[in-house]
Amino acid sequence: xxxxxxxxxDPALAQEIVPPAAQRxxxxxxxxxxxxxxxxxxxxxxxxxxxxAVYIGQAFFPSATPMxxxxxxxxxxxxxxxxxxxxxxxxxxxxxxxxxxxxMLLTITLITLGTLGLAATPSYASIGVAAPIIVVxxxxxxxxxxxxxxxxxxxxxxxxxxxxxxxxxxxWQLASQGAASAVAxxxxxxxxxxxxxxxxxxxxxxxxxxxxxxxxxxxxxLRRRMPETLQATALRAPGSGSALLGQHRRLLVLAFLLVxxxxxxxxxxxxxxxxxxxxxxMSPGVALVAAIVGGSVTLCCxxxxxxxxxxxxxxxxxxxxxxxxxxxxxxxxxxxxxRPSAGMLLxxxxxxxxxxxISGAACFAxxxxxxxxxxxxxxxxxxxxxxxTLFGGTTQLLVTWLIAATGNAAAPAxxxxxxxxxxxxxxxxxxxxxxxxxxx
Numbered sequence: 001x002x003x004x005x006x007x008x009x010d011p012a013l014a015q016e017i018v019p020p021a022a023q024r025x026x027x028x029x030x031x032x033x034x035x036x037x038x039x040x041x042x043x044x045x046x047x048x049x050x051x052x053a054v055y056i057g058q059a060f061f062p063s064a065t066p067m068x069x070x071x072x073x074x075x076x077x078x079x080x081x082x083x084x085x086x087x088x089x090x091x092x093x094x095x096x097x098x099x100x101x102x103x104m105l106l107t108i109t110l111i112t113l114g115t116l117g118l119a120a121t122p123s124y125a126s127i128g129v130a131a132p133i134i135v136v137x138x139x140x141x142x143x144x145x146x147x148x149x150x151x152x153x154x155x156x157x158x159x160x161x162x163x164x165x166x167x168x169x170x171x172w173q174l175a176s177q178g179a180a181s182a183v184a185x186x187x188x189x190x191x192x193x194x195x196x197x198x199x200x201x202x203x204x205x206x207x208x209x210x211x212x213x214x215x216x217x218x219x220x221x222l223r224r225r226m227p228e229t230l231q232a233t234a235l236r237a238p239g240s241g242s243a244l245l246g247q248h249r250r251l252l253v254l255a256f257l258l259v260x261x262x263x264x265x266x267x268x269x270x271x272x273x274x275x276x277x278x279x280x281x282m283s284p285g286v287a288l289v290a291a292i293v294g295g296s297v298t299l300c301c302x303x304x305x306x307x308x309x310x311x312x313x314x315x316x317x318x319x320x321x322x323x324x325x326x327x328x329x330x331x332x333x334x335x336x337x338x339r340p341s342a343g344m345l346l347x348x349x350x351x352x353x354x355x356x357x358i359s360g361a362a363c364f365a366x367x368x369x370x371x372x373x374x375x376x377x378x379x380x381x382x383x384x385x386x387x388x389t390l391f392g393g394t395t396q397l398l399v400t401w402l403i404a405a406t407g408n409a410a411a412p413a414x415x416x417x418x419x420x421x422x423x424x425x426x427x428x429x430x431x432x433x434x435x436x437x438x439x440x
Contacts, residue, residue: 031222031226032172033218033219033222034104034219034223034225035104035153035156035172035223035226036153036157036172036173036175037108037176037216038107038153038219039173039176039177040176040215041111041115041213041215042111042145042146042149043176043181044180044183045115045118045209046077047181047188047295048187048208048209048212051185051188052188052200053077055200059201059205060121060124060135061076061124062125076132076135076139077139079139079140080140080142080143081143081389081393082389083139083140083143084144084146084385084388085147085382086144087107087144087145087148087149087385088147088151088382088384088386089378090148091103091106091147091148091151091152092151092377092378093377094148095151096373096375096376099228099230100152100156100159100230101228103377104153104156105223107148107149108216108219108223110141110142110144111141111142111145111146112213112216114141115138115209115213116213117135117138118135118138118139119206119209119213120206121134121135147381148381151376151377151378151381151382151384152377154170154364154377154380155230155377157170157172157173158376158438159229159230159376159438160229164435165310166310167308167309167310167314167317167365167434168306170368171303171309172302174302174305174361175298175299175302175357175361177266177295177298177302178294178296178300178302178353181291181292182295182298182299183295185288185291185292185295187211191204191207192288244375245375248371251367251371252382254426254430255384256383256386257425257426258367258383258423258426259383259384259386260387260419261359261419261422261424262359262360262423263388264395264419265352265355265356265419266392267392267396268399268415268416269353269356270294272287272291272294272349273290273291279409280336280340280345282340286342287345293349293350297349298353298354298356298357299357300357301357301361302358304357304358305317305321305357305359305360305362306364308358309434313432314362314366314369314432314433314434315362317359317362319428321355321359322355322420323420325359325416325417326420326421329352329413329416329420330417333409334413335348337409352416365434367380368380369433369438372439373438391419395415399412399415402414402415
């Protein structure tokens with residue numbers, strides 16, 4: 001602990017507290033892995049669930065028709081989105097009062113329980129109606145945990161980063177999503193290529209979820225050894241967190257609008273697997289490769305966006321890619337619809353993923369820099385959880401409906417363009433935060 005820093009109110013924080021920015025050294029890579037592990041695991045689970053939704057529906061949601069079973073499976077997955085705002089408020093407030101490390105230990109434990117429960121629950125044929133009830137409860141636990149995961153993890157990365165590298169460190173939050181998506185795609189390709197449909201329906205769909213859990217022991221070990229970044233001065237500061245959040249309500253509204261554009265774009269990228277199969281009539285193998293490409297591009301371009309935001313500022317880095325996304329997404333989709341091919345699908349998926357990742361990485365740095373430490377985790381959690389719940393949870397359903405209602409296969413692109421315009425307005429209203437001294 002630095003010499004001039006008083007002991008925090010919570011004894012759990014007294015073990016080790018990261019010093020002010022001027023005294024920080026480079027964070028060990030293991031700490032970065034531990035910080036983003038929960039978000040990566042949940043995103044891996046999301047993509048994996050989408051890949052195997054048909055088999056999950058057959059196992060837990062028997063119906064008179066295959067489509068009815070699939071719809072029930074997708075609905076059960078969507079339930080998790082509605083628990084996110086609750087988790088964002090409660091776990092975010094916990095992180096701002098008791099520390100980032102304690103909150104992240106709680107969320108990784110809950111995410112693990114939810115994922116393990118989903119993978120290990122017996123089928124409807126074995127235990128009857130208890131099976132779908134358990135699955136829905138697991139989704140609620142996962143949603144609650146992820147709603148509270150992003151805020152504390154992002155706050156930690158910003159607070160622990162060396163001077164001049166906060167953008168790069170914060171970008172790992174988004175880069176981890178790309179890595180998880182790419183790994184999920186690779187596992188999906190391996191499973192579909194090595195197992196028969198009968199084996200997949202019987203037990204094969206459970207394997208990818210168990211594979212994701214291999215990260216948990218390492219994440220728990222590393223998170224227990226993490227330093228604490230919530231400074232004691234923030235804990236001792238007078239006034240309630242809710243009152244302080246109220247003083248920053250304009251910033252929270254802008255943050256929500258920033259999340260809007262990035263979330264819709266991200267979930268349209270994720271939707272490209274289904275879009276390729278159902279609308280473009282491509283093979284599942286090609287569609288899964290699109291997921292791998294989208295995830296890999298997100299991983300690389302998120303880190304690029306973080307580096308660019310440290311060099312040129314948060315606002316230009318988040319703004320220009322979002323403007324390009326608003327301009328080029330519709331022509332790109334029209335070209336894909338006119339000339340559907342594997343190469344064109346990968347090019348469009350990669351382009352949208354790249355623009356979304358570069359812009360999103362700068363957003364992940366800007367928002368926590370503009371909030372005081374006492375409400376940093378809570379504010380990020382609320383903006384992110386609400387944005388993902390209202391728009392991430394509905395994007396795939398909405399674009400599917402738009403395609404059916406309009407007969408226009410390029411309808412997803414118009415949704416991306418429209419929401420991007422709203423987000424661009426919010427970006428223009430957001431102050432520059434690069435180099436800003438973090439407020440306790």
